Amino acid sequence: MAVVGDLALKFGGMIKKEGAFDLKKGVFGLPISSHGVCFNARKFRSVESRIEVQAVMQVGVESAEVSNKGSKNLEGFLGLDVVSEGELREKGFLGLRKTKLVCTIGPACCSLDDLETLAMGGMNVARLNMCHNTRDWHRDVIRNIKKLNEEKGYCVSLMIDTEGSQIHVVDHGAPSSVKAEEGSIWFFTTEKFEGSRPFTVQANYEGFAEGINVGDEIVFDGGMATFEVVEKVGNDLRCKCTDPGLLLPRAKLSFWRDGKLVDKNYELPTLSTKDWFDIEFGISEGVDFIAMSFVNDGDAVTHLKNYISTKSSKSIKVLAKIESLESLHNLEEIIEASDGIMIARGDLGVEIPLEQIPTVQEKITYLCRQLNKPVVVASQLLESMVEFPTPTRAEVADVSEAVRQYADALMLSGESAIGPYGQKALSVLRMTSSRMELWSREEKRHNALFQHNAAASLTDQIAEQICNCAAGMANNLGLDAIFVYTRHGQMASLISRNRPNPPIFAFTNDSSTRMALNLQWGVTPLLVDLSDDMEANISKSIDLIKTKGLIKKGDTVLVVSDIVPSSSSTTQTLFQSIQVKTVV
Numbered sequence: 001m002a003v004v005g006d007l008a009l010k011f012g013g014m015i016k017k018e019g020a021f022d023l024k025k026g027v028f029g030l031p032i033s034s035h036g037v038c039f040n041a042r043k044f045r046s047v048e049s050r051i052e053v054q055a056v057m058q059v060g061v062e063s064a065e066v067s068n069k070g071s072k073n074l075e076g077f078l079g080l081d082v083v084s085e086g087e088l089r090e091k092g093f094l095g096l097r098k099t100k101l102v103c104t105i106g107p108a109c110c111s112l113d114d115l116e117t118l119a120m121g122g123m124n125v126a127r128l129n130m131c132h133n134t135r136d137w138h139r140d141v142i143r144n145i146k147k148l149n150e151e152k153g154y155c156v157s158l159m160i161d162t163e164g165s166q167i168h169v170v171d172h173g174a175p176s177s178v179k180a181e182e183g184s185i186w187f188f189t190t191e192k193f194e195g196s197r198p199f200t201v202q203a204n205y206e207g208f209a210e211g212i213n214v215g216d217e218i219v220f221d222g223g224m225a226t227f228e229v230v231e232k233v234g235n236d237l238r239c240k241c242t243d244p245g246l247l248l249p250r251a252k253l254s255f256w257r258d259g260k261l262v263d264k265n266y267e268l269p270t271l272s273t274k275d276w277f278d279i280e281f282g283i284s285e286g287v288d289f290i291a292m293s294f295v296n297d298g299d300a301v302t303h304l305k306n307y308i309s310t311k312s313s314k315s316i317k318v319l320a321k322i323e324s325l326e327s328l329h330n331l332e333e334i335i336e337a338s339d340g341i342m343i344a345r346g347d348l349g350v351e352i353p354l355e356q357i358p359t360v361q362e363k364i365t366y367l368c369r370q371l372n373k374p375v376v377v378a379s380q381l382l383e384s385m386v387e388f389p390t391p392t393r394a395e396v397a398d399v400s401e402a403v404r405q406y407a408d409a410l411m412l413s414g415e416s417a418i419g420p421y422g423q424k425a426l427s428v429l430r431m432t433s434s435r436m437e438l439w440s441r442e443e444k445r446h447n448a449l450f451q452h453n454a455a456a457s458l459t460d461q462i463a464e465q466i467c468n469c470a471a472g473m474a475n476n477l478g479l480d481a482i483f484v485y486t487r488h489g490q491m492a493s494l495i496s497r498n499r500p501n502p503p504i505f506a507f508t509n510d511s512s513t514r515m516a517l518n519l520q521w522g523v524t525p526l527l528v529d530l531s532d533d534m535e536a537n538i539s540k541s542i543d544l545i546k547t548k549g550l551i552k553k554g555d556t557v558l559v560v561s562d563i564v565p566s567s568s569s570t571t572q573t574l575f576q577s578i579q580v581k582t583v584v
């Protein structure tokens with residue numbers, strides 16, 4: 001390799017640049033041959049703890065010496081899941097779906113066979129909503145999914161979703177719903193009773209009527225039915241139905257005054273006692289994600305993350321669910337504090353007018369990408385499929401819009417948990433997202449990211465700039481795939497953030513990193529052994545993929561790594577590189 005560019009950046013309070021290469025602008029200004037590009041950044045800590053960064057740009061015509069040698073020993077050890085492998089064989093690199101799919105598991109899809117069919121159908125993450133069913137039931141599902149992963153080579157991550165505290169109607173079991181007629185008078189109470197009483201609604205929260213005045217409105221499930229408070233009777237309320245509709249079991253109650261939400265859910269703790277038990281359960285079962293319902297601020301997320309880090313040896317990611325009015329006021333701090341976001345449109349639609357959901361969704365999706373946190377769009381994507389075998393045109397348009405916005409993942413709720421057409425719903429998500437991804441690529445609809453620096457430290461900023469460059473290079477050079485070597489997933493995630501055209505194969509030796517990356521746009525995570533010898537890692541993994549017949553002569557791969565080799569006590573070396581390899 002011939003060295004053609006040199007750069008030295010010195011950081012001692014002020015940034016000084018030397019040489020022909022500007023780190024911020026990236027590597028595009030340089031004459032890059034189509035064969036080999038290598039970018040190294042080294043960091044030294046001097047005695048006065050000044051940090052000096054030296055970056056060397058190398059451009060050459062080296063090709064990867066890829067051969068089948070040693071392949072016999074390596075056969076079978078490619079840590080690629082069976083579904084991605086099949087998809088890759090069938091559709092090639094560019095055919096790999098980028099948008100990840102989450103399925104809520106419920107009675108309609110909980111047998112080992114059902115779970116395997118969902119896994120085959122592209123489920124990346126299985127979600128268990130702890131509002132429903134018993135812990136034993138959830139444990140069986142978790143163990144079955146782990147069994148499929150271990151014994152059959154799937155890679156399905158596990159997410160539990162807390163119940164959270166929310167004011168809702170107590171579920172008496174049957175009947176499943178009651179109709180409220182216009183003008184009828186109903187009694188809202190927290191008195192506990194068995195079975196159901198005519199014209200009586202039992203609320204779950206003792207303080208539900210505190211601060212509520214005569215004339216205020218109570219809305220069921222964001223608009224299913226509306227009542228006006230006509231009288232306060234001790235802790236209870238007498239109300240008149242002003243907008244008739246169905247009262248469903250566990251219907252959510254929201255309170256309105258002069259067209260504005262009276263945010264009573266805010267009085268309740270984000271995590272209830274039951275939620276803490278469910279979290280203990282999730283930790284002991286080794287789930288990969290905990291989705292936290294009704295998050296109102298960043299502190300609640302930080303608190304849970306700190307708790308998990310004292311309790312769990314493996315890393316468990318915390319997703320904050322944006323589903324309250326309050327969370328929208330504290331959006332940025334919540335995203336910063338969390339490992340990812342779920343746009344929980346179900347409950348969000350109870351707290352804000354429905355017509356605001358699309359713009360709020362677009363805003364959250366974009367902000368998550370800027371701050372480099374994965375985002376899941378959830379609820380009612382294919383709601384009609386809970387009953388019918390085909391989606392409405394409007395639902396397909398909604399799914400496509402979330403994909404066009406570059407959400408990391410889409411989620412099924414009742415469609416998979418209780419609907420008879422869960423498999424079909426999953427295939428609608430799969431096909432609709434693949435179609436929209438292809439269109440966005442072909443039409444070059446790049447929704448460019450306003451380059452907000454997600455990183456704080458210099459080391460992280462270097463990683464971020466390298467990943468931005470890598471994604472740009474992969475697109476501009478029309479490469480087939482991006483290989484990234486990462487222990488904690490940071491580099492893979494930063495590349496994904498740029499939403500590049502080629503698929504990102506993330507090689508990691510940490511199984512929780514692999515399971516977490518399952519939620520990230522365009523990333524196919526692989527579990528491999530990684531050594532400090534980066535060149536050996538690279539040639540070993542290319543060998544492996546070639547052995548499997550998944551990569552062929554002439555394919556070009558962009559290779560990015562951030563593996564930090566063990567360092568001596570006085571000098572720390574950070575080796576980060578971008579290389580383009582052509583398979584020979």
Ligand SMILES: Nc1ncnc2c1ncn2[C@@H]1O[C@H](COP(=O)(O)OP(=O)(O)O)[C@@H](O)[C@H]1O
Nearest residue numbers: 104105106107129131132133346413414417418
């Ligand atoms: N583990 C489960 N056991 C039984 N039913 C479930 C389970 N998970 C989900 N469901 C059913 O699927 C529906 C949709 O799921 P979801 O949207 O997650 O819950 P919710 O409607 O409570 O917000 C639920 O209302 C419930 O009827």
Ligand SMILES: C=C(OP(=O)(O)O)C(=O)O
Nearest residue numbers: 323344345346347378379
């Ligand atoms: C995903 C959501 O949360 P849950 O299904 O737990 O109510 C939602 O409200 O959209």
Ligand SMILES: [K+]
Nearest residue numbers: 161162163293
């Ligand atoms: K929940």
Ligand SMILES: [Mg+2]
Nearest residue numbers: 323344346347
């Ligand atoms: Mg919710």
